[in-house]
Structures are given as C-alpha cells and as structure tokens.
Amino acid sequence: MKILVCIKQVPDLESRFKPNAEGVWYSETDLAWRMNEYDEYAVEQAVQLREKLGETTELTVLSIGPERVVEAIKKALAMGCDRAVHVRDSAAAAKDPWQIASIIAAYAKREGFDLIFAGMQSQDRGSAQVGVAVAEQLGYACTTTIVGFEYDNGAITAKRELEGGMKGVVRMKAPALITCQLGLNVPRYPTLPNIMKAKKKEISVIPVAELLTEGALANTTSFHSPAKKGGGVVLEGEVDLLVSQLLGILHEKTAVFR
Amino acid sequence: MSAKLFKGAEYLISEVSSADVFTPEDFSDEQRQIGATTEQFVLNEVLPHREEIEHHNLPLTVELMKKCGELGLLMIDAPEEYGGLELDKATSMLAAEKLAQAGSFSVTYSAHTGIGTLPLVYYGTKEQKEKYLGKIISGEWIAAYCLTEPGSGSDALGAAATATLSPDGRHYILNGTKQFITNGGIANLYTVFAKIDKQHFTGFLVERTTEGLSVGAEENKMGVRGSSTTQIILEDAMVPVENLLGEIGKGHKIAFNVLNVGRFKLGAGATGAAKRAITEGVRYANERKAFGVPIATFGAIQEKIADQTAAIFASESVVYRLAGLIDDRLATIPKETPDYYEAYQEGIEEYSIECAIAKVFCSEMLADTVDAVVQIHGGYGFIQEYAAEGYYRDERINRIWEGTNEINRLLIPGIILKRAMKGEIPLQKEAMKAFESLMSPSFDELDDSLPFAAEKALLANLKQAFLVLAGSGVQKFMNTIKDEQEILLAVADVAINIFAIESAILRAEKILPALSDSRKASIRAAVKVFTFNGSEKTASAARRAAYYIEEGDTLTMLLAGIRRFTRYDATGLLQAKRQLASASIAAEKYIF
Numbered sequence: 001m002k003i004l005v006c007i008k009q010v011p012d013l014e015s016r017f018k019p020n021a022e023g024v025w026y027s028e029t030d031l032a033w034r035m036n037e038y039d040e041y042a043v044e045q046a047v048q049l050r051e052k053l054g055e056t057t058e059l060t061v062l063s064i065g066p067e068r069v070v071e072a073i074k075k076a077l078a079m080g081c082d083r084a085v086h087v088r089d090s091a092a093a094a095k096d097p098w099q100i101a102s103i104i105a106a107y108a109k110r111e112g113f114d115l116i117f118a119g120m121q122s123q124d125r126g127s128a129q130v131g132v133a134v135a136e137q138l139g140y141a142c143t144t145t146i147v148g149f150e151y152d153n154g155a156i157t158a159k160r161e162l163e164g165g166m167k168g169v170v171r172m173k174a175p176a177l178i179t180c181q182l183g184l185n186v187p188r189y190p191t192l193p194n195i196m197k198a199k200k201k202e203i204s205v206i207p208v209a210e211l212l213t214e215g216a217l218a219n220t221t222s223f224h225s226p227a228k229k230g231g232g233v234v235l236e237g238e239v240d241l242l243v244s245q246l247l248g249i250l251h252e253k254t255a256v257f258r
Numbered sequence: 259m260s261a262k263l264f265k266g267a268e269y270l271i272s273e274v275s276s277a278d279v280f281t282p283e284d285f286s287d288e289q290r291q292i293g294a295t296t297e298q299f300v301l302n303e304v305l306p307h308r309e310e311i312e313h314h315n316l317p318l319t320v321e322l323m324k325k326c327g328e329l330g331l332l333m334i335d336a337p338e339e340y341g342g343l344e345l346d347k348a349t350s351m352l353a354a355e356k357l358a359q360a361g362s363f364s365v366t367y368s369a370h371t372g373i374g375t376l377p378l379v380y381y382g383t384k385e386q387k388e389k390y391l392g393k394i395i396s397g398e399w400i401a402a403y404c405l406t407e408p409g410s411g412s413d414a415l416g417a418a419a420t421a422t423l424s425p426d427g428r429h430y431i432l433n434g435t436k437q438f439i440t441n442g443g444i445a446n447l448y449t450v451f452a453k454i455d456k457q458h459f460t461g462f463l464v465e466r467t468t469e470g471l472s473v474g475a476e477e478n479k480m481g482v483r484g485s486s487t488t489q490i491i492l493e494d495a496m497v498p499v500e501n502l503l504g505e506i507g508k509g510h511k512i513a514f515n516v517l518n519v520g521r522f523k524l525g526a527g528a529t530g531a532a533k534r535a536i537t538e539g540v541r542y543a544n545e546r547k548a549f550g551v552p553i554a555t556f557g558a559i560q561e562k563i564a565d566q567t568a569a570i571f572a573s574e575s576v577v578y579r580l581a582g583l584i585d586d587r588l589a590t591i592p593k594e595t596p597d598y599y600e601a602y603q604e605g606i607e608e609y610s611i612e613c614a615i616a617k618v619f620c621s622e623m624l625a626d627t628v629d630a631v632v633q634i635h636g637g638y639g640f641i642q643e644y645a646a647e648g649y650y651r652d653e654r655i656n657r658i659w660e661g662t663n664e665i666n667r668l669l670i671p672g673i674i675l676k677r678a679m680k681g682e683i684p685l686q687k688e689a690m691k692a693f694e695s696l697m698s699p700s701f702d703e704l705d706d707s708l709p710f711a712a713e714k715a716l717l718a719n720l721k722q723a724f725l726v727l728a729g730s731g732v733q734k735f736m737n738t739i740k741d742e743q744e745i746l747l748a749v750a751d752v753a754i755n756i757f758a759i760e761s762a763i764l765r766a767e768k769i770l771p772a773l774s775d776s777r778k779a780s781i782r783a784a785v786k787v788f789t790f791n792g793s794e795k796t797a798s799a800a801r802r803a804a805y806y807i808e809e810g811d812t813l814t815m816l817l818a819g820i821r822r823f824t825r826y827d828a829t830g831l832l833q834a835k836r837q838l839a840s841a842s843i844a845a846e847k848y849i850f
Contacts, residue, residue, distance in 0.1 A: 016844065029774045074287050075294075189295045192330030192343055195288050 001057040005046040005081065005117040006104055006134070007039040009065055009072035010124045024220045025093050026124075035072040038119025040187040041180040045149055046117045047080035048185070052151075058082050060111070064103055065092045070203065077198035078190030084201065089208035095216065097125070101133030102214035107206070108138055115156075116177040120145050131179035141172040145181040263586055266608045267674050269757060270724055271688045276767040280348060280582020282574055282850075283769045289349050296356035299329060304360040311362055311484035312648070314476065316444050319366050319484065320400065327397025331357075332371055336379055340391040347519075347588070348581040351526035355577070358530030361652055362484025369440035369485075370394070372523055374401025376516045377449045377461060380599045381504035386463060390447055402445035404436035404464075404490050405513055411437075412665045414513055415459055419452035419492065423499070430454070430462060430502065432470070432495040438659075442488030443473055450492070451509050458507035462497050470495030481651035515603045518613045520660045522580060525616030528624040528656055529573045533848040535624075535649045536566050539631035540842050542638075542646075553634070560839030562630040567842050568762075568787035571850050573623045575761035580612045611673050614666040615754045621656040621663065628653045667750035668743060671728065674753070675739065689729030692722045696819040709770060713763045713789045716826045717756065720796055723823035724752045727803045730816065734807055745806045751799035759792040780841045780849060783834035790828040797824035 011017070011031040020027040035043075043061065050059040061081040063069045066089070073084045087103055089095075095103075108116060116135075121128035128144070135142030147167070148159030160168045161181050190198070233249075235242050250256045262278050285293070303325060304311070310318055326332055334350045336342025354371075357364045375394055378386060378401075393399040410416040419434025432452050439448070448464045448471075464471060474489030504512050540563055543554035553559050587605040595601055606613075628649040632639035639646040657663045678685035704711045727749055731739050739745070766785045770778055797820060804816040828834075841849050 030777060071287050071290070075291060078291060189298050189329060190291060191328065192292055192295065192333060192345075194330075195291045195295070196343060196345075199288055 001053060001115070002111060002113045003046055003050060003057060003059045003115045003117070004108055004111070004113040005039075005042050005059065005061050005076065006119075006130070007043060007061060007063045007072055007076055008036045008119070008122045008124075009033050009063060009069040010036045010122055013123055019223045019225070024223050026223065028093075033068055033071065035075055036119050036122050036124075038121060038123070038180055038182070040119075041182065041184045042117040042119050043076045043079050043081065044185045044187040045180055046115075047188075049115075049149075049151055050080060050082070060085060060113075062087065062104060062107065064089050064100060064208065066090045073203060074195075074198055075190060077201045077203075078195040079188060080194070082201065084203040086203055086205050087208050087211060088205050092208070096218040097127040097129035098133055098217045099212065099214050101130045101137060103208060103211045104130070104134045105137035106211040106213065108134065112175075114154075114174045115151075116140065116175075118177065118179045120179045120181045128179070131177055135177040138175070138177070141174075141176040142178070143170040143172060143176075144179040146178050147181050147183040149178065149180075149184065263590065264583055265682070267611045267677065267683055269760060270674070270721055270753060271683065271685070273718070274760065274764060276764040279575075279579045279761065279764045279768060280585070281765040281768055282352075282578050283765075283772075284578075284582075285348070285352070289352055292345075292349055293352045293356055295329060296331060296353045297359070299325070299331070300357060300360045300363075304363050308361060308484075314484060316486055319363060319486070320444050322363060323366060323370065323400060324397040326367060327395065331367070332375070332397055333395045335371060335376060336391055336395045337387075340387050340395075342379075342391070342395055346581070346585040347522075348578060348585055351523065351577055351581050354523045354526040355530035355533075358527035359534040361531075361648060362482045364527060364531075365482045365485035366400070366441055366444070368523060368527060369403065370401050372520050373403035373516050374441065374445070374447075374449070376519060377403065377503060377512050378463065380515065380603060381461065381512050382463075383500075385500065386503070390463065394447065399446035400441050400444050401447050401449070402439050402441040402490075403516070404439050404442075404448050404450040406437045406439075408435055408437045408489075412662060414451070415510055417451055417453060417459065419450070420456055421452040421454045421460060421462065421497075423454070424496070427499065429496040429498055432462065432464065432492040432497055434492050436490040436492075438477070439488055439490050441486050442490055443476055443486035445486075448490060449503065449512075450490070450497075451513060452492075454506055459509040459513075460506050461503035461509045461512045463501040463503050464492075464495065464497050465501075468495050468497060479655075481648075481654050483651075511603070515607065517660060518606050518610050521613040521617035521666065522577070522584075524656060524660050525573070525580075525613075525620035526577045528620035528653075529570065529577055531649065531653070532566070532570045532573065532620075532624045532627040535628050535631045535646070536563065536570060536842075537847040538645050538649070539563065539566075539634045541846050542631075542644075543634050544843060544846060546636075546638075554839075554843045557836070559634055560843070561835055562634060563842050564783075564787055564835035564838040565791060566627045566630050567838050567848060567850075568784040568791070569623045569626060570848055571765075571781075571784045572758045572762040572788045572792070573620045574850065575765040576616050576619055576758055579761045579765070580609060580616055583609055583612065611670050611753075612757065614661070614669045614673075615757050617660060618663045618666050618750075619754050619758050621653075624653050624656060664743075664747065667747045667754075670750040670753050671731075671746045672740060674728070675732065685725070685728060685732075689725045689732075692725035693729060695722055696726055696815065709767050710763050710785060712827055713759070713785060716789065716793055716824075717760050717763065719823040719825070720752070720756045720759070720793070723796070723800050723820055724749070724756060726816065726819055726823075727752060727800060727807070730807050730812075731803070742806070745803055748799045748803035748806060752796055752803065755792045755796040755799070759789055759796075762788050762792075776841070779837055783837040783841075784850070786828060786831060786834040787838060789826060790831055793824050793826040797821075800824065 015031045017026045050057050059081045060083050061076040062085045063073050064087040118131035143158050145161045146158040147161050150157040154174045156172045158170045162168050333343045334345045338344045357367050394401050405414050407417055421430040421432050446466045450462045450464045454460050470493045472491045477487040543559050544552050546553050591601045631646045632650050635646045638644050677683045766781045800820045808816050
C-alpha cells in the first residue's frame with residue numbers, strides 16, 4: 001500500500017507580517033517557519049496508519065516550495081514518514097490553490113497512491129481548496145475536516161466536523177483523499193533518535209516545471225493590512241446630558257431610529 | 259566545522275577569524291529540530307506543572323525524566339554501542355539551553371545527564387556500562403554525583419569519606435557523608451568519591467539499594483526548590499569491587515574532567531534561562547502602564563532591555579564558539595582509538611580555561627538579567643506569583659556550584675601560567691612584545707571599510723593589556739603569583755571579557771552578510787552595546803590589577819597603557835540601545 005501526505009511550510013503565526021514589494025503576498029523577510037499545524041495532524045494520522053499496517057506500506061511526504069521547506073520535510077521524516085519528495089518551486093507562494101493541487105495530482109498520478117492525507121487548510125492562505133482539488137483532479141473519493149479516522153482493508157470510516165458542532169460519519173473506499181482538522185490526534189514530538197535516523201532517509205527533488213501543466217484560476221490582486229477603524233468616542237458628564245448627547249449621535253450617525 | 263584547530267587560551271595571543279568560530283546560526287536542520295523537540299517538551303509538558311514541581315512533587319519530576327528518556331533527551335552524550343546517540347557538544351548545549359527554561363526540572367536533568375552520566379560514560383568498564391547505562395539513558399534510573407562533603411567543597415580532594423576493602427576482597431566498605439547531592443532523593447545510582455585506605459581518592463558506582471546507604475532530608479533551598487538536594491550517608495555501605503570506577507587513586511581525574519563539561523553546560527543553561535527571563539521582562543514592559551503609557555516606552559526600561567539583550571547575545575556566542583572549539587578537536591580523534599575517552603578527556607581539558615570562562619561569564623550575565631527583569635517588574639517582581647521572582651532566586655546557585663566563580667576565576671590565570679611554564683603558550687615572548695608596544699604607541703588609522711573595525715582594534719589592544727598585566731604580575735611575584743588571589747581575579751576578568759567581546763564580534767561578522775537590513779542593524783547595535791559595556795568592565799579590572807601589582811612610575815606607565823588599550827569609540831551608543839530595545843519590544847522576546 002502507498003500513502004502520501006502533503007505538507008506546507010508556513011510562517012510562525014506570531015510573526016509580524018508585512019505586505020511584500022509587489023503588494024500581492026506577505027514579505028518573507030525575517031520570518032520563522034514551521035510545519036502547517038493542520039498538516040501535522042495529517043502526518044500524525046498517516047504515520048499511525050503506517051505503523052499499524054507495517055513494512056508493506058510506504059509513506060511518502062510531499063512539500064512544494066523553495067529550499068527552506070526541507071526543514072519541514074525533515075520534521076515529517078523524523079515523525080515517521082519513509083521517504084520524501086521536495087517539489088522545488090521558488091514561486092510556490094504566487095500559485096493559486098488549483099495550480100498547487102495540479103502539481104500534487106501530477107506527481108500522485110505517477111505513483112498511484114491508495115490514500116492521500118492533507119491538512120484541512122494552510123494557516124497562511126487558508127483556502128481549504130488544495131486537498132479537494134487534488135481529489136477532483138485524480139478522481140478520488142474525498143472527505144474534509146475529519147476529526148476521527150479508521151481504516152480497514154481499503155475501507156475508510158471518517159468522522160467529519162460539521163457546522164454548529166454537528167459531526168458526520170463518512171465511509172469511502174480507497175483510493176481516497178482526506179483533509180485533517182484540529183482534534184483528530186495529538187501530533188508526536190520527533191524523538192532525538194528518529195531525528196537522527198531521518199537524516200538517512202531519501203528526499204527526492206523534482207523541479208516544479210516537470211509537474212506543472214495548469215494555469216492559475218485565481219489571482220491575488222492586492223494584499224494589505226486592514227484599514228484602521230476610527231477610534232471610539234468617550235462621553236463624559238451628567239447622566240441627563242449624556243443621554244441626550246447619545247440620542248443625538250444615534251439619530252445623526254446611525255440607522256437605529258430610521 | 260571550521261578550518262583551523264585552536265589551542266586553549268590561544269585567543270589571548272593571536273587573532274581569530276570569524277570563519278573559525280561556530281555560531282548558533284550554523285546549526286544543522288537536525289540540531290534545530292532537536293532544539294525544537296526539547297523546547298516543545300519544556301513548554302507543553304514541564305512548564306504547565308511548574309507550581310507542582312516547585313512544591314517538591316518529586317514523583318512528577320521522575321515521571322517527566324522518563325518522558326525525557328522516551329524522547330531521547332538523555333541519550334545525547336552516551337555512546338552508540340550502548341544505545342546512545344553520541345551527538346556533538348553543540349547539540350548537547352542546545353538541549354541544555356532549551357531545558358534551562360524549565361527551572362528546577364532542568365537542574366534534575368543537568369545533574370542526571372552531566373555529572374550523573376558522564377563519569378560512567380568516560381570511565382566505566384564495558385560491564386559497568388552494560389549494566390547501568392541503558393537504564394540511565396532511558397530515564398528508568400536517575401543518576402547523581404557525590405563529591406562535596408560537609409567539610410569539603412572547593413577543596414574536593416580533602417574528602418573524608420573512606421573505602422576499605424572487605425576481608426574477603428569482594429567489597430569496598432564505604433563510610434562518610436556527602437553533602438548537597440543534586441537528585442539525592444530520587445537517584446538510583448550514585449557516583450561516590452571516597453579515599454581507599456584514607457589516601458587513594460577513588461570513584462565508585464553505588465546503587466541506591468546498597469545496604470548502609472541512606473538518603474538525608476531534603477534541603478530547604480533559596481532557589482531551584484523543586485529539585486532534590488539531600489545528604490547521602492554511607493555507613494559501612496558494601497559496594498562490590500566491580501563497581502570501582504576508573505582506577506584506584508585516580509578519582510580526581512573523574513571529578514575534575516566532568517567538571518569541565520559541567521561548567522560549559524552551566525553556561526549554556528544560564529543562556530537559556532536568561533532568554534526566558536528577558537522575554538518575560540519585555541512582555542511585562544509592554545503590558546504594564548505607568549503615566550498612561552506602557553513602561554516599555556521609557557528609556558530607563560529600554561536601556562535594561564538593550565543591555566541584557568546584548569549580553570545574552572554575547573553569552574550565546576561564547577557557549578557555541580566553545581562548543582565548536584571542543585567539537586572540532588574531538589572530531590580529530592578516531593572512534594576506534596584505544597583509550598578513546600582518555601584522548602577525548604584531553605581534548606576537552608585543552609579548553610578548561612574557556613570552560614571556566616563560560617561558567618563565570620554566563621552565570622554573571624544571568625544574574626544581571628534576572629536582576630533587571632525583577633526591576634522592570636517593580637513591586638510585582640518581588641511577589642511570588644510572578645515568574646521574575648523565581649528566576650531571581652533560581653539564578654543564585656549558578657555562581658556557587660560547579661566550582662564557585664572565585665575558584666573558576668582563579669583557574670583561568672592559573673592554567674595559563676602553568677601552560678606558559680611548560681612552554682605550551684608563548685606568554686613571555688608575547689608579553690615582551692606587548693611591553694614594547696606600551697612604550698611606542700602606534701597611530702594606525704582605522705580602516706572603516708572593514709566590518710567592526712573599531713571593535714577589532716579594541717580587541718587587539720585588550721589582548722595587549724592582558725599580556726602586559728600578566729607579564730607584570732609574573733615578573734613581580736614570580737612563583738608566588740598563585741597566592742595573590744586578588745590579582746588573579748582581576749586578570750581573570752580581563753581574560754573573560756576579551757573572550758566574550760571577541761565571541762560576540764566574530765559571530766556578528768560571520769552572520770552579517772546573510773541578514774536583512776533590519777537584522778543587520780540589530781546585530782550591529784548589540785555588538786556596539788556589548789563591546790562598550792565589556793570594554794568598560796575590562797578597563798576597570800585592568801586598572802584594579804595594575805594598582806595591585808605595581809607602584810610608582812611603572813604604575814603610572816601601566817595605567818597610561820591601560821587607558822590607551824581600553825579606548826573604544828562608541829559613538830551612537832544611545833541610538834544603538836534604543837534600536838535594540840525597540841526591536842525586542844516589537845518582537846516581545848529575545849531577538850537573536
């Protein structure tokens with residue numbers, strides 16, 4: 001059995017973000033990077049399944065991006081993935097979710113994975129589209145935002161998180177793709193022996209040009225900080241006067257009395 | 259790692275290039291990941307229980323040590339053939355640095371992995387390692403080291419504990435009391451030092467269940483209250499002869515060699531603790547308002563943040579530079595060398611001066627940092643609910659154990675002189691040259707196009723000042739200089755500050771090209787602030803030494819030389835401090 005888990009490297013969300021020079025994405029200067037949180041749930045679930053199924057199963061981790069994403073790949077290897085694919089792309093951040101999905105799908109088609117894990121969304125772009133678009137392009141069954149997962153001989157039972165605190169259960173047959181949500185599991189820390197062992201695992205590099213065939217369906221036209229809202233007004237003085245003052249403002253500036 | 263292999267103390271007599279120093283920015287992906295795993299463990303598993311640990315929930319500490327074992331955090335320094343990872347010192351220091359954020363728990367960890375484990379690793383027989391090492395690196399057993407006694411501390415060889423061979427020749431019978439034993443109450447294996455026949459100082463591996471071994475009451479300590487510290491009492495404790503560690507009468511080698519690494523690791527720990535403390539201080543400064551604005555907007559607060567950020571940068575630079583020095587040297591010893599650990603020990607001992615420097619410099623940096631952090635907190639810094647109060651108490655022990663800072667200071671010129679006598683360091687020759695330059699001032703213009711030109715010129719001069727003082731001291735007192743402790747302390751301060759300033763400058767120079775403009779500005783500011791503070795401290799120590807050593811015209815000449823040798827143009831110092839403070843305040847943490 002062959003399993004793929006897709007991960008993205010994202011900035012530490014505690015960073016201070018600034019738009020880049022082109023004004024269409026954030027500037028990468030001085031950012032610290034880490035594995036996308038939702039992808040950690042995906043890796044953990046994939047590794048648990050890999051451990052359950054044993055040596056006949058091979059778990060591959062894939063990430064698209066510049067040289068720096070190797071650090072996230074190495075973490076996934078240290079968590080227990082068997083091998084890695086780094087799709088080298090210095091302009092990954094400029095691609096839309098459809099294109100990113102097409103790159104993954106092109107690779108996955110070659111390899112014929114039985115099961116693909118992905119995070120529910122990325123913490124930076126947050127489109128939540130890449131996973132489903134990969135499934136669409138591969139013609140795989142797909143379910144999203146899962147918080148529970150079972151696998152038995154090609155049959156997948158996934159618990160999904162729905163709106164309003166509801167949960168749903170989905171059954172699918174492999175080949176399939178699932179996207180993982182907070183609450184699915186607690187990702188392990190890579191242990192020191194595993195970090196060192198991961199050093200010897202294979203990371204194959206594929207230039208993005210080899211896999212990219214699709215054009216963008218969406219373009220980011222502008223990326224900027226939200227406009228600052230005007231400050232509030234503090235009214236002070238006698239209560240009687242305050243009430244009439246407030247009523248005046250409500251009449252004048254709002255639709256409350258209209 | 260780097261191109262050139264440096265000898266211990268060589269920095270004092272030669273120029274070091276930035277390409278030859280290891281820096282935290284040189285960490286591999288694996289090292290960074292190990293750092294991340296360690297940090298996550300501390301943040302998620304240890305710190306949430308800080309209160310319980312501080313109130314002496316020792317079973318919880320033991321449980322957390324087992325978790326450390328599962329993560330492999332106890333395997334770093336152990337050999338591969340016994341299930342260890344045998345990683346380099348840089349990695350070991352990084353783990354120690356990250357763990358130091360855990361307060362009392364980090365004391366348990368350091369004692370276990372350092373003085374608890376290393377004697378067995380370095381001096382244990384195959385059988386001893388097979389029997390004990392697996393248990394120790396998995397966290398199944400906790401280890402402790404028993405050297406100090408009620409009547410002997412810094413003079414460890416004056417131990418009164420005795421070992422006598424039993425009539426049947428199968429056991430040593432140990433008697434004595436060991437004092438201030440970290441992990442005493444929770445350990446399963448103790449490395450105990452005692453004198454065979456009251457004269458041969460020797461190490462023994464003693465299991466907790468040994469009949470005749472008892473554990474004293476927990477000490478009620480000023481700081482690191484969550485760690486276990488007890489007496490270990492030996493009353494006719496029967497230790498099997500196969501548990502003798504190393505050779506009879508060679509216990510001092512074990513005792514002192516593990517101390518080198520211990521001192522060095524203490525430096526790494528102090529650096530980690532300081533990073534956490536300053537982060538807390540900056541956060542509080544942003545939160546707390548006075549006169550309607552956050553106190554972080556005040557220059558009085560900003561200056562503390564800037565000074566300490568610069569000092570921590572230097573401290574980090576010292577620790578990892580030393581890690582690089584040691585790792586480079588150890589890498590030259592083939593693993594298959596017979597007596598590998600003998601050669602390994604010699605490799606570490608080469609840098610005993612630098613280990614002592616790291617111990618003193620980093621622990622005192624931490625003392626200044628926690629003091630500043632309490633001060634930033636004002637009255638709240640005095641209240642136990644605030645972490646600052648704990649940092650302040652926990653810091654104090656670092657200037658006492660692993661050799662007091664006085665002992666470590668005395669070691670520095672002591673070892674330098676010993677090596678000079680043996681001809682290993684051309685101290686005399688270099689001192690003569692320095693005297694000559696004292697008489698004939700140079701008027702070389704600074705080449706401002708080179709990075710940190712002013713700082714490097716200062717460094718070269720500070721080294722001259724050191725040589726002149728060391729030379730004068732030796733000339734005046736000859737062999738009795740070793741008894742002139744006040745002079746040795748002052749000269750040690752000069753040597754310590756030179757190493758720290760140099761480490762900060764070389765690291766900055768090495769990493770500068772790859773940085774963004776704003777990071778460049780912060781690094782330059784840190785170098786300026788630290789070099790200024792360091793040069794002032796050096797000047798003061800050098801003057802102290804001069805007054806102690808000389809009088810009359812020679813003194814006047816020395817003082818004039820010191821004035822010239824410690825001159826540093828710190829134009830832009832205030833802007834540098836404000837730059838450093840504002841970057842820290844924006845990031846709300848230690849920024850490097």
